[in-house]
Amino acid sequence: MDLYLGIDVGSVSTNLILIDHQGELYLSPLYLRTQGQPIAVLKQGLALLEERLSATDRICGAGTTGSGRSLAGALIGADIVKNEITAHSVAALSQVPQVRTVLEIGGQDSKIIILKSGIVVDFAMNTVCAAGTGSFLDQQANRLNLSIEDFGDIALQSTNPVRIAGRCTVFAESDMIHKQQMGHTLPDIVAGLCEALVRNYLNNIGKGMEIKSPVVFQGGVAANAGICSAFRRALETDIIVPQHFDVMGAYGAAILARDYTIEHGCETQFRGFGVTLLEFQNRSFICKGCPNACEIIEIKQGKEVLARWGDRCGRWTVAESA
Amino acid sequence: MNVMWDIIPIGIKINFFYTNKGLDDMVKIGIPRALFYYYYYPLWREFFQNVGMEVILSPETNKEILDNGIKATLSEACLPVKVFFGHVIALADQVDYLFVPRITKVEPKAYICPKFMGLPDMLRARLHNLPHLIDTVVDTSSDGNSTQCWTDCLQEVGSMWTNNKHLVDSSIVAALQEQNRFKQHLLDGILLPDAIEGTVIPEVAAASHPQQTIQIGVLGHPYNLYDPYISMNLFKKLYSLGASVVTPESLAENDIAKKAGMLPKRIFWTLGKRMIGSALNFLENKQLDGLIYLTSFGCGPESLVEELVVRWTKKQDRIPLMMLTIDEHTGEAGIITRLEAFTEMIKRRHKA
Known part of the structure; x- marks a missing residue:
């Protein structure tokens, strides 16, 4: 079968997905932890995919997105390397064509995308602070001795969520300890935490945005039923969580790769699953050309330089940086 | 750098010593490539060159300049002020004087950012062994305009330099003309980095974009x-x-x-x-x-x-x-x- 590969290399997870011509999912998507080793995880993911493919399956296009998109694109030979906003909105549109708002909360970042008749008209992304993201929930679940998987269901048992300061994780934590000492129940505290995260998200990233339904909620945090219900209450509208909410970026990249190769009628640049066997050397060095002292990252396969980036002036750059 | 400069009281007329030096040894005035450089450099450069000084411009911002600026400033300062400090540090041991006018008001009823007004004070408080700062006040009167306040400022700066009133006046005229040339080039759609040096031919610039x-x-x-x-x-x-x-x-x-x-x-x-x-x-x-x-x-x-x-x-x-x-x-x-x-x-x- 003719397939299209989408890869989302994020700071927390690396996701791989295969779709067919119609955009239907082929096999189940892969959700792997990046753990600071994008190259190793990428190779592992490709190897897992290859095992599952039959002899007649053929990759006709490949796309990458996420913060590691340039790296992944260079390694696998992607046809298209796209930013996360475009990938996520394309994916949401394919699932809910009328979508007006996309809420996306991942491990380290979050975004909001506003669409009008299928076109992105506004978007915002969080800045350096990870206060309103998945890692914030992870930390707090850890502190309460809960597994993150149970977190959402416990929140749903709450009848009276307590109010917790959500602007900053440091304040939230001390506030939470205080509420525990006062004798509030665990479900009320957990539900309060969910509401704090949602409030924080809407006040920062969603500031000044006109949030209209249908609202699609995607990214790893959408697994959390407590957050979904907090969004539902705060926005007073239904929240749609797509089936593959946690791999929507990769899904969007696959769709973009499909559209690109079909539109341009070109052969894919994908280097094949053989890349999992190749040794890549990545190194970084500091350029001494001027006082800027840029940190250059270089990816080599044997003696061939696949990609280089990180320089301000462009003297080292090999391969397009998208 | 001669430490003596630091104790020369501001605002007192002094005859500087450049006349004693040879032509190759012109007095060097430093202009940081930051903040008001982007608004007034053509005016300043033309004036100082006309009165017979060598204008030294700091290099383009780089990591070293930024790092030095960050180290020298308080965290409350904004990034452009930190960069400005970095440029001053880059110039400090290369020049005899630094031109850091205290720009308060360049039009009636409106002010320049208070942090920028205080630049000379911030520099003196945070950096030691600075070259002598020329921090003449630029302050428009209630019925004045940008040309008037800059003419007043440059008259004052010029009179510190020389008793040759004619030279100062003609230098100001040339400087204002150069500033007008700069503004006109900007209006013609030439990007500022090209227009500021005055080396670009407008037709060429338009075609290159x-x-x-x-x-x-x-x-x-x-x-x-x-x-x-x-x-x-x-x-x-x-x-x-x-x-x-x-x-x-x-x-x-x-x-x-x-x-x-x-x-x-x-x-x-x-x-x-x-x-x-x-x-x-x-x-x-x-x-x-x-x-x-x-x-x-x-x-x-x-x-x-x-x-x-x-x-x-x-x-x-x-x-x-x-x-x-x-x-x-x-x-x-x-x-x-x-x-x-x-x-x-x-x-x-x-x-x-």
Whole structure:
């Protein structure tokens, strides 16, 4: 079968997905932890995919997105390397064509995308602070001795969520300890935490945005039923969580790769699953050309330089940086 | 550097010693390539060269300059002020004097940012062994204008130098002419870095910026926009993403003032007024597909002006606006993702 590969290399997870011509999912998507080793995880993911493919399956296009998109694109030979906003909105549109708002909360970042008749008209992304993201929930679940998987269901048992300061994780934590000492129940505290995260998200990233339904909620945090219900209450509208909410970026990249190769009628640049066997050397060095002292990252396969980036002036750059 | 300079009282007429030196040994005056350089460098350069001094400009901002600036300033200072400090440090042991005028008011009823007014004081408080600072006050009278306040300032600076009144007067005339040339080139659509040195032929510059698929209005203070290190090569990135750029510098002062005057309450910061006035002009420009507003984190006036720009853009609801806030921790990857997403969004709008 003719397939299209989408890869989302994020700071927390690396996701791989295969779709067919119609955009239907082929096999189940892969959700792997990046753990600071994008190259190793990428190779592992490709190897897992290859095992599952039959002899007649053929990759006709490949796309990458996420913060590691340039790296992944260079390694696998992607046809298209796209930013996360475009990938996520394309994916949401394919699932809910009328979508007006996309809420996306991942491990380290979050975004909001506003669409009008299928076109992105506004978007915002969080800045350096990870206060309103998945890692914030992870930390707090850890502190309460809960597994993150149970977190959402416990929140749903709450009848009276307590109010917790959500602007900053440091304040939230001390506030939470205080509420525990006062004798509030665990479900009320957990539900309060969910509401704090949602409030924080809407006040920062969603500031000044006109949030209209249908609202699609995607990214790893959408697994959390407590957050979904907090969004539902705060926005007073239904929240749609797509089936593959946690791999929507990769899904969007696959769709973009499909559209690109079909539109341009070109052969894919994908280097094949053989890349999992190749040794890549990545190194970084500091350029001494001027006082800027840029940190250059270089990816080599044997003696061939696949990609280089990180320089301000462009003297080292090999391969397009998208 | 001779420590003696530091104890010369400011504002007292002194005859400097350059007449004792040979021609190859001209007195060197340093101008930091930061903040007001982007507004007045042609005026200053022409004046100092005409009165017979060698103008030394600091190099383009680089990591070393930024790092030095950050180390020398308090954390409350905004990024442009930190960069300014870095440039002063880069010049300090190369020049005899540093030109850091205390610019308070260049037009009636409006002020320059208070941090910028205090630049000479901040420098003296934080840096030791500075060359002698020439910190003449630039302050427009209630019925004056930019030409008048700069003429007064340069007269004062010139009289410290020489008793030759004729030389000072003719140097001021030449300087004002050069400043007008600079402004005219900006209006002709030449980008500031080309116009400021005065070396570019307008026709060549116009041809080198071919029309791209989309056009974006970029708002921001010139010291942020045109410092490629601060803006992280914003213009170059936009060109490579297929966008041509329009900046406030290509707008006539009158048009900016007229639009800024539409606001229910007068803005009393000269530089902030420029931003909102430019934004309102851009909103009426049907050629523009989007607006990008580059601001520096911790800018007092901008915290209010920015909000006004956002509200007026929303109210008009025609073109998208993206805010980019930068400080010394800003990563380039975040900027690239945002610019890519923004231009992509506009291109997809066109296709639809």
